[in-house]
Amino acid sequence: MTMLPPEPSKKLGLVIDLDICVGCHACAVNCKEWNTGGYGNSLSDQDAYGSEPSGAWLNRIHSFEAVPMDAHGTPQPSDARIVHFPKSCLHCDDAPCVTVCPTGASYKRAEDGIVLVNEEHCIGCGLCAWSCAYGAREMDRASGVMKKCTLCVDRIYNENLPVEDREPACVKSCPANARHFGDLADPSSDVSVMVADRGGFDLMPEQGNKPVNKYLPPRTKTSRCASQARDDEVPNLVSLAKNNQSTGILGWLDRTLDAIS
Amino acid sequence: MHPASSVIFFTTASGAGFGIMGWLCVAILMGHYILTPQTILMGVIGLALAGVGLLSSTLHLGNPQRAWRAFSQWRTSWLSREGILAVITCVSFAAILGIYLTSGVILPWMAGSCLVLSLLTIIATAMIYAQIKPVPRWHTKLTVLCYLGFSISTGMAVIAAVSPTRYHVYLAFGGLVLAWVFKLLWWQRASRTSLSHDGSTTATATGLTGFSSVKLFEKPHMTQNYLMTEMVFEIGRKHAARLRQIALLAGGLLPFICLGLAIVTGQTAGFVMLSCVMHLIGVGVERWLFFAEAEHVVALYYGKG
Ligand code: SF4
Numbered sequence: 001m002t003m004l005p006p007e008p009s010k011k012l013g014l015v016i017d018l019d020i021c022v023g024c025h026a027c028a029v030n031c032k033e034w035n036t037g038g039y040g041n042s043l044s045d046q047d048a049y050g051s052e053p054s055g056a057w058l059n060r061i062h063s064f065e066a067v068p069m070d071a072h073g074t075p076q077p078s079d080a081r082i083v084h085f086p087k088s089c090l091h092c093d094d095a096p097c098v099t100v101c102p103t104g105a106s107y108k109r110a111e112d113g114i115v116l117v118n119e120e121h122c123i124g125c126g127l128c129a130w131s132c133a134y135g136a137r138e139m140d141r142a143s144g145v146m147k148k149c150t151l152c153v154d155r156i157y158n159e160n161l162p163v164e165d166r167e168p169a170c171v172k173s174c175p176a177n178a179r180h181f182g183d184l185a186d187p188s189s190d191v192s193v194m195v196a197d198r199g200g201f202d203l204m205p206e207q208g209n210k211p212v213n214k215y216l217p218p219r220t221k222t223s224r225c226a227s228q229a230r231d232d233e234v235p236n237l238v239s240l241a242k243n244n245q246s247t248g249i250l251g252w253l254d255r256t257l258d259a260i261s
Numbered sequence: 262m263h264p265a266s267s268v269i270f271f272t273t274a275s276g277a278g279f280g281i282m283g284w285l286c287v288a289i290l291m292g293h294y295i296l297t298p299q300t301i302l303m304g305v306i307g308l309a310l311a312g313v314g315l316l317s318s319t320l321h322l323g324n325p326q327r328a329w330r331a332f333s334q335w336r337t338s339w340l341s342r343e344g345i346l347a348v349i350t351c352v353s354f355a356a357i358l359g360i361y362l363t364s365g366v367i368l369p370w371m372a373g374s375c376l377v378l379s380l381l382t383i384i385a386t387a388m389i390y391a392q393i394k395p396v397p398r399w400h401t402k403l404t405v406l407c408y409l410g411f412s413i414s415t416g417m418a419v420i421a422a423v424s425p426t427r428y429h430v431y432l433a434f435g436g437l438v439l440a441w442v443f444k445l446l447w448w449q450r451a452s453r454t455s456l457s458h459d460g461s462t463t464a465t466a467t468g469l470t471g472f473s474s475v476k477l478f479e480k481p482h483m484t485q486n487y488l489m490t491e492m493v494f495e496i497g498r499k500h501a502a503r504l505r506q507i508a509l510l511a512g513g514l515l516p517f518i519c520l521g522l523a524i525v526t527g528q529t530a531g532f533v534m535l536s537c538v539m540h541l542i543g544v545g546v547e548r549w550l551f552f553a554e555a556e557h558v559v560a561l562y563y564g565k566g
């Protein structure tokens with residue numbers, strides 16, 4: 001049923017820390033691995049070993065170059081930094097992808113807010129993917145149905161898995177601990193506290209989708225100019241090396257090579 | 262957005278089909294509809310165009326065998342509403358014709374409701390696109406007016422081609438002018454409507470709003486993916502401008518001149534037919550551009566904007 005449920009009392013979602021993510025793509029690979037054998041049809045690839053491979057992925061990592069500015073708004077290009085940006089479905093409260101669906105295949109769960117596709121009912125019209133501002137839905141070209149992040153609904157409630165594994169595959173695999181999973185409707189949950197402390201934000205709030213997933217901003221870094229000043233106080237490493245009178249066979253070698261060159 | 266030929270054909274053909282049905286219902290209400298081979302042919306063409314259009318729209322589905330499920334979500338989905346309205350309109354129009362043919366009775370209340378239904382069907386088709394907020398160029402009431410305008414103009418163009426009376430030629434004139442006024446307004450709005458129309462930028466898309474600039478450094482993958490081929494479709498600016506000229510020329514100016522010549526020379530049938538064919542071709546080009554020129558905000562994640 002493509003009517004949105006009343007606001008769920010539990011909103012499961014992810015919090016992704018853009019300060020910590022190193023862009024290793026491990027979360028995307030583990031997502032693909034788990035979901036190709038898990039919920040619904042497998043995630044197909046086309047021309048996988050050819051020159052133009054493509055395929056359905058539920059999580060993709062983009063990298064951006066961000067140039068900071070000083071207090072006066074002047075750009076500081078020498079302090080430019082790379083921000084790795086993982087993106088998957090944000091399980092929006094006002095999910096347009098659900099209401100546009102003509103078949104009822106897309107739905108949002110009343111009990112935990114997870115947005116899912118019933119692949120048995122999906123006709124593959126693609127309208128839901130058009131309605132998502134974030135590009136979080138991808139058509140599976142082999143099965144002709146829409147795929148999207150399920151928040152690993154088949155892991156987080158899976159009693160066959162040890163308790164510590166009952167979290168989304170991406171969260172489980174992140175080597176940097178940049179991804180966190182929890183209930184964002186509960187203000188005392190770890191994820192909610194993290195969002196409050198670090199100023200977590202929504203992506204494209206102007207699109208009015210009220211995403212559940214939140215992102216944490218990169219922390220302000222010490223500027224290069226400041227660290228340059230610090231460098232000047234450090235004794236010159238080359239002269240330190242020169243003063244270092246090596247002894248023994250290595251010292252002899254060092255002096256001989258110096259003399260030759 | 263990727264201009265799928267099945268969708269271009271669907272919107273153009275079914276638009277004309279429901280336009281014809283709507284006009285014929287107006288004729289019935291005004292007491293002008295008399296059974297002749299020509300007027301029956303008009304009705305049959307209307308039904309055929311709508312039917313063929315709807316069938317072609319299932320061609321781009323991943324699983325067309327389940328298309329019947331699309332009739333279920335009329336409460337929220339414009340696509341579902343469109344499917345339901347299209348079928349009800351065709352059935353009620355076929356019933357009007359059938360009753361008239363078999364018993365000679367024509368029921369004005371049926372024609373009245375069928376007219377409303379055909380207009381609602383065209384509006385529902387347009388709303389499938391106009392509702393998509395992430396595509397700023399589509400997200401406007403002008404999109405609905407354009408679809409209505411071209412249904413009215415293509416519907417009358419076909420009717421005039423089948424029965425080239427002076428009265429039909431004048432109505433075809435009116436239809437052409439109405440449709441192109443809406444479309445020119447749409448194009449004018451489109452040229453001032455950027456990807457950031459609703460405030461979305463690469464900065465808001467990534468949340469990196471505290472920086473002086475944010476730009477894509479690396480895409481997730483080196484090759485294409487579904488999002489890029491479907492929603493980050495690009496045509497050269499030069500081609501877009503040229504194609505707009507072709508659409509306007511073939512779909513507007515030349516048909517207009519042909520209709521004028523039809524009246525002046527008295528060679529009505531030939532010129533009106535020519536005008537109808539060119540108008541339909543021009544609207545096809547216009548529809549291709551409607552998709553090809555529409556930018557989706559997801560492009561912000563792929564280095565656009
Ligand atoms: S991120 Fe996109 S697919 Fe996910 S709930 Fe929001 S609108 Fe729907």
Ligand code: SF4
Nearest residue numbers: 101122123125126128
């Ligand atoms: S592609 Fe499937 S899930 Fe998406 S709108 Fe169409 S039927 Fe619904």
Ligand code: SF4
Nearest residue numbers: 021022024025027174
């Ligand atoms: S696994 Fe963690 S660090 Fe690696 S790309 Fe994903 S979120 Fe970033």
